[in-house]
Amino acid sequence: MERTYHIELQDFYAEISDTAKHLWEKGWAERNGGNISRVIPKSISQTPLACTKERIPLDEPLPGLANRIVLMTGTGTRMRDVAKNPQDNISIVAISEEGKEYMLLSSDIPPTSELPSHLRIHNFLQLNRKNHNAIVHSHPTNVVAMSHLKNFRDSRHFCNTLWKMIPETYVFLPRGIAVLPYLMPGSSKVADASVNAFSQGPDVIIWAKHGAFAIAPDTNDAFDKIDLIEKSASIYLAAKSTGEEPEGLSDEDIEELRQYYNL
Numbered sequence: 720m721e722r723t724y725h726i727e728l729q730d731f732y733a734e735i736s737d738t739a740k741h742l743w744e745k746g747w748a749e750r751n752g753g754n755i756s757r758v759i760p761k762s763i764s765q766t767p768l769a770c771t772k773e774r775i776p777l778d779e780p781l782p783g784l785a786n787r788i789v790l791m792t793g794t795g796t797r798m799r800d801v802a803k804n805p806q807d808n809i810s811i812v813a814i815s816e817e818g819k820e821y822m823l824l825s826s827d828i829p830p831t832s833e834l835p836s837h838l839r840i841h842n843f844l845q846l847n848r849k850n851h852n853a854i855v856h857s858h859p860t861n862v863v864a865m866s867h868l869k870n871f872r873d874s875r876h877f878c879n880t881l882w883k884m885i886p887e888t889y890v891f892l893p894r895g896i897a898v899l900p901y902l903m904p905g906s907s908k909v910a911d912a913s914v915n916a917f918s919q920g921p922d923v924i925i926w927a928k929h930g931a932f933a934i935a936p937d938t939n940d941a942f943d944k945i946d947l948i949e950k951s952a953s954i955y956l957a958a959k960s961t962g963e964e965p966e967g968l969s970d971e972d973i974e975e976l977r978q979y980y981n982l
């Protein structure tokens with residue numbers, strides 16, 4: 720039975736493996752840093768295997784995930800190992816019929832400690848932004864460096880600065896970028912703050928002094944969003960290191976992009 724599962728999930732293992740490879744090669748996933756999760760389409764239904772597993776209660780009901788399977792990088796796993804051997808490093812989490820419990824189908828691979836945040840964000844996405852099935856968290860160096868600067872505590876200022884470094888950042892992330900204050904990783908406060916931030920509309924949130932969290936239809940799209948903000952942050956810091964404040968695109972330039980691309 721377990722083998723059947725692995726065959727059905729093959730495309731999704733390949734997708735996550737590809738994203739993990741990018742995160743490792745970019746240098747945004749030191750040691751066991753970062754995590755990835757992916758909700759599997761309804762068409763790949765739960766097999767009777769789920770019925771044989773222990774049911775673990777969720778802290779709160781997640782009706783948007785009822786009867787769904789979520790793949791998630793395992794706790795303590797390295798992205799470089801996820802890339803090489805996804806089947807041995809990704810947890811298979813099955814949510815029960817009413818969304819009140821979960822079953823771990825990959826009993827020897829417990830999920831990331833960020834499981835509660837991921838599940839709560841996925842629940843929100845399934846109920847409110849239905850084509851968004853993937854979450855990627857990583858530690859993009861220049862974005863995190865900028866989040867240490869007091870001048871960038873303000874979300875709007877951070878977002879505007881990144882938008883104005885290259886046109887693509889605005890064109891592909893017109894819903895904006897939110898910045899949250901530092902919070903203890905894995906805590907319920909992080910989960911609350913993240914769901915609240917995503918409900919305001921952005922595709923990417925930055926946890927100050929920690930990392931980025933992106934949502935998208937698939938994990939490679941989510942990676943692209945972090946790649947865009949990291950590119951903007953690296954351009955900002957490179958220009959700033961000359962001693963001058965980077966000029967950035969003007970408000971008129973941004974408005975022209977908004978109209979041209981109908982954003």
Ligand SMILES: [Zn+2]
Pocket residue numbers: 752753856857858904929930
């Ligand atoms: Zn992290």
